[in-house]
Amino acid sequence: MLQLKNVRKTFNAGTVNEKKALTGVNLTLEDGDFATIVGSNGAGKSTMFNAIAGSFYPDRGSIILDGKNITFVPEYKRSVYIGRLFQDPLMGTAPHMTIEENLAIAYLRASKKQHAIFSRISKKEKEFFREQLALLDMGMEDRMKNPVGLLSGGQRQALTLLMATMVTPKILLLDEHTAALDPSTAAKVLDLTRKIVAERNITCLMVTHNMNQALELGNRTLMMSDGRIVFDVKGKERDGMTVEDLLEKFAQGTGKNFNNDRILLSTEQGE
Amino acid sequence: MSGFLTMGIVQTALELGLIYALVALSLFISFSILDICDLSTDGCYTLGCAVGAVVTIAGHPVLAIFAAMAAGVCSGFITAILQTKFGVQSILAGIIVNTGLYTVNLGVMGFSSNLSLFGSPTVFDLFKSLSSSKAWKSWSPLVLLVILLAAIVLAIYWFLGTRLGLSIRATGDSPAMVRASSINPAFTTIVGLCVANALTGMAGCLIGQYNGNSDINLGTGMVTVALASLIIGEMFFKNGSMLMRIIGVVIGSVLYRFVMSVALRLNIPTEAFKLVSALIVAAALTTPQIRKLIALHAQKRASMKMSLEDEEEGGDR
Incomplete structure (x- = not known):
């Protein structure tokens, strides 16, 4: 269970560039929740992800994961139980290292004690990596000795997804992770995401600009504006919602229209 | 061949090339793998030579190598701490340490700018004394260096394949991925720079024992020389396997020495x-x-x- 209590963050406080990025975020995610997040640019979606992942420490408030206060735990330590995917498929993998080596590094999270730092990748692990890659169905299991830089954006994002979930994380943060991919690849990566999250019952937060996705995927939809969560819907109320309802809710919650071309476009196009 | 490049010149080029290869391998780790420009190389090289010379004069030529490596580790550690914990830019961190090392090196050599190893047995002398044949007398330094370099190359190759080595490689390749994999990039940077500078220190110690003296200005321009060797090596083996890349660096260093020997024969002044x-x-x-x-x-x-x-x-x- 993830809890954010009144998390606030102001960048460049006291200067002309002052930016109140988070203005009191309150959120409780139950185990197994899969929440989608919508909101216009600058609403604080990525900033909230950065706060959860530990890229910075909040000015105020606390972040609690599974009953443990992680507000000031460094980012690299949190990554043991927090998986994260970015919009840019080039982040999250090391391009000059092979697929196998990338997976081996991701697998370090499994258990520090079992993996002495001077041990090498074992045959058993290679076999395990191969099986996992085969499940992605992108032909990567036969290219394990190839550098990741030779893969396509979709393959790299699928690999990053595998790396983030190979050791089941307590929470998975997806920051528009299919937005930079072409439509058919995006659909495939999204399907994989859905499958992996459902199979392992991973608690998941996903930022999207696609209103249909926001209602269709997962069991809960959040809307952010001006550094806060302004709308949170799940269960029956969510099932009955249409994209129009969602846009209307946004106007109510923030007092302004959802004037973002990307959102309107993706709404018209559907998934 | 015998007219332009005599056997002696070839042999010297090979020997020096192999010793300098250690510095090139050090830069391979810091520059190619960690993506850090470590400018403390000049000072660290002299530090290795100075520490090695002092311990050799004390009568422990083998221990001298380890002492020089330990000194290199300390130097690398300070450079790395400045970068990772205090956020000093890597180039500046190297320059600061390099400058400071000048005084340290003088201090190690008893505030004299030159130390002679004359009369103290070196590792080359010890190895030479294993056999009394004439051929062995002239070839033993090269044999020793080839064995040593082969061992170092294999050790680096092994190290870069371990989980720690992979993490160090990933740190230079994709810092975001390292943080997402529960590895502390500060830790991997520190380890990487310590290993790299241990090699530089070792090279300094060996060159001191090889030349039979230690000089405060020995390391000047070393980073450029090592970089040249590294670039020559990487030109040929850039897309090869890791082992080929490491061997390529050694070959690059030897090639560089050959170019220098040719330059010497062409009467280019030193x-x-x-x-x-x-x-x-x-x-x-x-x-x-x-x-x-x-x-x-x-x-x-x-x-x-x-x-x-x-x-x-x-x-x-």
């Missing part, structure tokens, strides 16, 4: 050597871009020519 190394590095670094420009020019001309032909054909129609 004072000009630093300029020659700088020119080699500059040439190696600019080659890819120059090749691109030439290719672009050729493509332009070909394209213009074909367009002209198209137009002429169009006129005929």
Whole structure:
């Protein structure tokens, strides 16, 4: 269970560039929740992800994961139980290292004690990596000795997804992770995401600009504006919602229209 | 062959090339793998030589190598701490440590700018004394260095394949991925720089024992020389396997020494050597871009020519 209590963050406080990025975020995610997040640019979606992942420490408030206060735990330590995917498929993998080596590094999270730092990748692990890659169905299991830089954006994002979930994380943060991919690849990566999250019952937060996705995927939809969560819907109320309802809710919650071309476009196009 | 490059010159080039290869391997770890420009190399090299010389004079030539490596580790540790914990830019951190090391090196040598190892047995003397045959007397230093370098190359190859080594490689390749994999990039940077500088220190110690003296200005320009060797090596084996890349660095260093030997035979004065190394590095670094420009020019001309032909054909129609 993830809890954010009144998390606030102001960048460049006291200067002309002052930016109140988070203005009191309150959120409780139950185990197994899969929440989608919508909101216009600058609403604080990525900033909230950065706060959860530990890229910075909040000015105020606390972040609690599974009953443990992680507000000031460094980012690299949190990554043991927090998986994260970015919009840019080039982040999250090391391009000059092979697929196998990338997976081996991701697998370090499994258990520090079992993996002495001077041990090498074992045959058993290679076999395990191969099986996992085969499940992605992108032909990567036969290219394990190839550098990741030779893969396509979709393959790299699928690999990053595998790396983030190979050791089941307590929470998975997806920051528009299919937005930079072409439509058919995006659909495939999204399907994989859905499958992996459902199979392992991973608690998941996903930022999207696609209103249909926001209602269709997962069991809960959040809307952010001006550094806060302004709308949170799940269960029956969510099932009955249409994209129009969602846009209307946004106007109510923030007092302004959802004037973002990307959102309107993706709404018209559907998934 | 015997006229221009005598056996003695070839042998010296090989021996020096192998010793300098250690510095090139050090830069391979810091520059190619960790993506850090470690400018403390000059000072660290002299530090290794100074520490090694003092311990050798005390009568422990083998221990001297380990002492020099330990000194290198300390130097690398300080450079790394400045970068990772205090956020000093890597180039500045190297320059600061390099400057400070000058005084430290003088101090190690008892505030004299020169130390002679005359009369103290070195590892080369110890190895030479294993057999009394004439051929062994002249070839034993090369044999010793080949064995040593082979062991170091294999050790580096092994190390880069371990989980720690992979993490160090990932730190230079994708810091975001490292943080997402529960590895502390500060830790991997520190370990990487310590290993790299241990190699530099070792090279300094060996050159001191090889030359039979230690000089405060020994390391000046070393980073450029090592970079030249590294670039020559990487030119040939850039896309090879990790083992081939490491061996390539050693070969690059030996090739560089051969170029220098040829320069010496062409009566280029020794004072000009630093300029020659700088020119080699500059040439190696600019080659890819120059090749691109030439290719672009050729493509332009070909394209213009074909367009002209198209137009002429169009006129005929």
